[in-house]
Amino acid sequence: xxxxxxxxxxxxxxxxxxxxxxxxxxxxxxxxxxxxxxxxxxxxxxxxxxxxxxxxxxxxxxxxxxxxxxxxxxxxxxxxxxxxxxxxxxxxxxxxxxxxxxxxxxxxxxxxxxxxxxxxxxxxxxxxxxxxxxxxxxxxxxxxxxxxxxxxxxxxxxxxxxxxxxxxxxxxxxxxxxxxxxxxxxxxxxxxxxxxxxxxxxxxxxxxxxxxxxxxxxxxxxxxxxxxxxxxxxxxxxxxxxxxxxxxxxxxxxxxxxxxxxxxxxxxxxxxxxxxxxxxxxxxxxxxxxxxxxxxxxxxxxxxxxxxxxxxxxxxxxxxxxxxxxxxxxxxxxxxxxxxxxxxxxxxxxxxxxxxxxxxxxxxx
Numbered sequence: 001x002x003x004x005x006x007x008x009x010x011x012x013x014x015x016x017x018x019x020x021x022x023x024x025x026x027x028x029x030x031x032x033x034x035x036x037x038x039x040x041x042x043x044x045x046x047x048x049x050x051x052x053x054x055x056x057x058x059x060x061x062x063x064x065x066x067x068x069x070x071x072x073x074x075x076x077x078x079x080x081x082x083x084x085x086x087x088x089x090x091x092x093x094x095x096x097x098x099x100x101x102x103x104x105x106x107x108x109x110x111x112x113x114x115x116x117x118x119x120x121x122x123x124x125x126x127x128x129x130x131x132x133x134x135x136x137x138x139x140x141x142x143x144x145x146x147x148x149x150x151x152x153x154x155x156x157x158x159x160x161x162x163x164x165x166x167x168x169x170x171x172x173x174x175x176x177x178x179x180x181x182x183x184x185x186x187x188x189x190x191x192x193x194x195x196x197x198x199x200x201x202x203x204x205x206x207x208x209x210x211x212x213x214x215x216x217x218x219x220x221x222x223x224x225x226x227x228x229x230x231x232x233x234x235x236x237x238x239x240x241x242x243x244x245x246x247x248x249x250x251x252x253x254x255x256x257x258x259x260x261x262x263x264x265x266x267x268x269x270x271x272x273x274x275x276x277x278x279x280x281x282x283x284x285x286x287x288x289x290x291x292x293x294x295x296x297x298x299x300x301x302x303x304x305x306x307x308x309x310x311x312x313x314x315x316x317x318x319x320x321x322x323x324x325x326x327x328x329x330x331x332x333x334x335x336x337x338x339x340x341x342x343x344x345x346x347x348x349x350x351x352x353x354x355x356x357x358x359x360x361x362x363x364x365x
Contacts, residue, residue: 001024001260004017004165005164005170007164008162008164009163009164011148011161012147016206018260019265024260026261026263027099028102028261029261033264039248039249042141043225043326046322047322048081049322050295050300051079053298054223055083056303057355058136059090062087064346066092066134067090067092067093068093068095068135068136068220069091069095069135070126070133070137072139073098073141074098075141077111080094088115093122094122094123094124095135096123096124097127099128104125107125132219137220137223138222139222139224140225141225141226142226143226143269144226144268145264146204146206147204148206149204149205150202150244151185152198153193153197153199153201155197158185159174160174160176160181161173169257188203188231192232192235192237200240208276215277215341218344220345221286221347224340225291225336228268228269228270229268229271230364231270231273231365241254244267247263271364272365274339275288275339275362283342284342285341285365286341287339287356288360289355290336290359291333293359298351298355304319304320
């Protein structure tokens, strides 16, 4: 596999191969990457209350979107299970859009176990982005797994990271950034610097391109949840090593060029760039909020208190611990953000729109 990189390869192409190559990519490993026995746990696997609250939040939006849902990067299928639990009566079709076809058996088994075999009449699997997205588009931890271009700031000209197989191992090769990238880097430095010499970070061209394409095809509402910052925080001078990270067995580290296809590679989301991308395609921002604020406003505590064991001193302890992780500012509550936009559908008057009016942080963008 290392021979794929005998010639220098731009880092975003290396990252695409490492994550999405059908034979060797990380996501081709399927279900073994998820959960406590895998490499990471996402919010839906942490607690079913996460997806149930999202379903509750979408209830009065779904009729305006034909009752259709498109979920990207559905992972184990847990989020689909939980959204169907609280909004299934309003959902006419739930589409799972995932390039990792190997996850379908696990997703299907989980859906059937919770909702019965008849769930296949409502849930469909799509292997590529549809030409038209008439409905609600969902993505939890999708944008962070998009390949990024890595750069290094130098006063005599910015450099871009490439990867090459040299002397039996993969190594970084730094080359002068092409004129378009160099201009983008210089603009960021002017706006958010001064950066120290050797400052490293990322630009997620493919992420913003995906948001644009999706918004161009959207006739409905999009809701994305991920960890990240607005641009001034993302490119703050003190964040001198960027946000790129590798994750293996629940441990994050910065050895990005080892165990190709055997470890996750992600970068935080620049939500200001997402905002610019969606508005450039006539998307209308509905709101931007911290995950904890969003879940609390949509009644996650009320849902939790309806669970029979929630207040039990021992049986409810793990449930309360996971809920705290989802909501706490020191955990996922503030690190994760919720961004929502619409196109061709009026969300005014819905609970979702009202919550964003009350909790909106779009001024940061």
